[in-house]
Amino acid sequence: MGLQHLSTARGAGLTGTDAGEASARAPRVGNGALFGGLALVTAVIVLLDLWSGDELRLVPLLVVVPALVSVFGTIRQTVGVASWIMVVAVTSRLVTGGSFWDITSSVIFTVLASFLGVGACALRIRHATEIARLRSAAVALQRQILRPLPIVTDQVVAHGTYAPIEEDRLVGGDIYEVVSSPYGTRVIIGDVQGKGLAAIGAGFAVLGAFREAAIREPSLTGVVDALEDAVARHNAFSAQTGEIERFVTALVLGFDGDGRVQAVNCGHLPPRMLHEHVASPVPLRRTSVPLGMAELSSEARVTEWLDFPAGATLLMFTDGVTEARDAAGSFYPLDSRLGRWPDLGPRELLDALHRDLEEFSGGVRRDDIAVLAVRRTPSAGPRLPEPPGHGARRAAEAFSAR
Missing domain, CATH: 3.60.40.10 (PPM-type phosphatase domain)
Structure with a gap:
């Protein structure tokens, strides 16, 4: 790419602001890697939970996963992860049994933690988008100032x-x-x-x-x-x-x-x-x-x-x-x-x-x-327009020289 205003070309015809917002919203980890890793983590936690028995329940620890994904994932990715964790955690709690209030409180806690993860992701992306707009506006201002x-x-x-x-x-x-x-x-x-x-x-x-x-x-x-x-x-x-x-x-x-x-x-x-x-x-x-x-x-x-x-x-x-x-x-x-x-x-x-x-x-x-x-x-070659009054000044000088 040529060097004249290098940063004006931002992807497929995007303006600086559009490119900045797209970058802020873009996923940092692909869906395949994210959900493949999620399946692996879930399998490991469930197996360890079965191995430890009733003395140590590990499946409830999965509620922290949506919060972790909210740091780098998109809203859709975070919602997908949160939905998966709610299904796994609630199913595990129903299978293991317990009193009505134990099961109810566990389900409410899992749902609340998942919603908080999604909310944190939305706030992060909103803040990143605002920063991207500010950066793009500053750079656009520089480009407008300079010819x-x-x-x-x-x-x-x-x-x-x-x-x-x-x-x-x-x-x-x-x-x-x-x-x-x-x-x-x-x-x-x-x-x-x-x-x-x-x-x-x-x-x-x-x-x-x-x-x-x-x-x-x-x-x-x-x-x-x-x-x-x-x-x-x-x-x-x-x-x-x-x-x-x-x-x-x-x-x-x-x-x-x-x-x-x-x-x-x-x-x-x-x-x-x-x-x-x-x-x-x-x-x-x-x-x-x-x-x-x-x-x-x-x-x-x-x-x-x-x-x-x-x-x-x-x-x-x-x-x-x-x-x-x-x-x-x-x-x-x-x-x-x-x-x-x-x-x-x-x-x-x-x-x-x-x-x-x-x-x-x-x-x-x-x-x-x-x-x-x-x-x-x-x-040979094109020239800049003459400054205001310069052409009139040169015409007056030419007339005086006659």
Whole structure:
């Protein structure tokens, strides 16, 4: 499966919410295994009961089975097991005999225990379904905030991967955006500190500010200053509502088509450059504090210039890549793995990286993953719509030049 919005494909055409609810309701043990095991347990308990005689009655212990099945089974499975246990327990009690009140109390206890097991199963599935809806809603919100990839502008082609983790307590705030502006193409990739829906809110505040400032601000540092103000305002509002303040690591790039790229790094991971059979880290020597923490630093954010030759791929990513772990707890060795694929195109590179990450981590992810692979735009290909007013501005300039 392609990497663009990996988690959008959820089974046979199911939406994220439908897939989450179906997963919550799906049986964890097949009917054959469940009822085969039930028959075996029943046979063993009945035989032991017959062997122990009247001194020790073991069949009444079967009433705990519906409660155990309610932990992992479906409602139908739990009802089936409870019905079977009631038949066995009641039949056994009638066969062994006793006073009317002994038999009656035993039957009532068996029926009550079975109904409690079914009720516990229904409550578990209801709770699991609600959690699945919350997780799916959070991930759907992330997908709506972030635009589909690839994105093509006059300066660059940006392919990418976005794979959100679908756990309510772990869902993160990874963000990316590519904006075509009068000053070239502006790109951001970032990671909000913390997890949960509040992190998504902070990420949305940054993206909204970036989409506006990328078109309005002539300088890249002006764009970053606008992002800093947006995070500060968001934190001020969060403090009023009892939420914790958050910071955002971000790498902001500007491409103007002259073979170089501007970069302002706000505490984010440095990118990697793949060019001429070599994959290497891009040295960023003027890294500043993350967005939302400018008041803690006396140094203003500055722009660095990086070479970006034709045919090179600039790879940007969040820490969901570098902090992926294998079964032994070792971190993913990104640089050594990229050394295997320096000549791959952006799409093939992302596919190879995804497969290798899945194999390395055993499919277990602890954080969102966002990756952008950017190349200079070839001479042909579709373009993003011009920002509002840009076409009129270019027409006015052309008219003035006559």
